[in-house]
Amino acid sequence: MKVQSLRAKIAINKQVAAHAYKMTLMAPAIAKKAAPGQFVMVRVTDACLLLLRRPFGIHSVKGSNVDILYGLAGVGTKLLSQKKPGGYLDLLGPLGKGFDWRSGALVRQSPVLIAGGIGVAPLVFLAEKLKKLKPVVLLGAKTKSHILCEKEFKALGCDVKVATDDGSKGYKGFVSELLISVIASLPSVARNDVLSLYACGPRSMLKATAAIAKQYNISAQVSLEEHMACGIGACLGCVVKVKSKKEKGKSFEHKRVCKDGPVFDAKEIVWVPRPEPPNAKIRRRGTRDEFSAKNILLENSEG
Numbered sequence: 001m002k003v004q005s006l007r008a009k010i011a012i013n014k015q016v017a018a019h020a021y022k023m024t025l026m027a028p029a030i031a032k033k034a035a036p037g038q039f040v041m042v043r044v045t046d047a048c049l050l051l052l053r054r055p056f057g058i059h060s061v062k063g064s065n066v067d068i069l070y071g072l073a074g075v076g077t078k079l080l081s082q083k084k085p086g087g088y089l090d091l092l093g094p095l096g097k098g099f100d101w102r103s104g105a106l107v108r109q110s111p112v113l114i115a116g117g118i119g120v121a122p123l124v125f126l127a128e129k130l131k132k133l134k135p136v137v138l139l140g141a142k143t144k145s146h147i148l149c150e151k152e153f154k155a156l157g158c159d160v161k162v163a164t165d166d167g168s169k170g171y172k173g174f175v176s177e178l179l180i181s182v183i184a185s186l187p188s189v190a191r192n193d194v195l196s197l198y199a200c201g202p203r204s205m206l207k208a209t210a211a212i213a214k215q216y217n218i219s220a221q222v223s224l225e226e227h228m229a230c231g232i233g234a235c236l237g238c239v240v241k242v243k244s245k246k247e248k249g250k251s252f253e254h255k256r257v258c259k260d261g262p263v264f265d266a267k268e269i270v271w272v273p274r275p276e277p278p279n280a281k282i283r284r285r286g287t288r289d290e291f292s293a294k295n296i297l298l299e300n301s302e303g
């Protein structure tokens, strides 16, 4: 599929929670081709130190408009939050391989969508496509005020359940624990014939989802988040280990999250711990004014 590079006009950029914003971009060429789970790379500024684009999952498509939902996570997203309607942004997209939701080995009749924090962003687009199947949506967040998109899912007819770390709303604990209770409530014969899991969120949540899917023999797709520089498969900065199907005697191979993913069959992923970036300690200590170019570029790949 041809990737569109274009300048998109900002129609709306509004705060939807203390920690999150939603931006609507007028991008007909991307809207026409976008699929749930794909993403766009956005250049947040033309300032020289922040030239790299940042990845954002496509949150929703309405006509010729594309929405992104983003959390405030660094310098780049802070800059993005300050953009005004009427301004323009450079976009690349739609990128990556999204969720398999129409047919295929991983698709069943009862979808369960599992979101952790801002990982909810691409799942609204998926729920729009799956609404006839009345998906169950499990939203995990730190506190009640961190829950996003509950209304949108309910408006689509989804059965929404919430888990918060502090118990301020819904189940107190991890969303993966809530997932176990949903699965356990079904007769065992129905589980692997009926359920398909679709998850997006922190790596620990995705790993737990993969383990639960394996335990109950349920199909699951996970959308991975990795630091991305190019977003188009050129720099190899986003590779993850997956179980090797190709080479005999080799237990794993590397795949690019931006090109081969971000969505993968949960069974494929080799869940190795991610090494801490070498200058992470420096970055944690630094004040805003102390940022070196290196630190800003590191933020660039995170925010």
Ligand code: FES
Pocket: 227, 228, 229, 230, 231, 232, 233, 234, 235, 236, 237, 238, 239, 256, 257, 258, 259
């Ligand atoms: Fe460059 Fe994936 S971000 S290869």
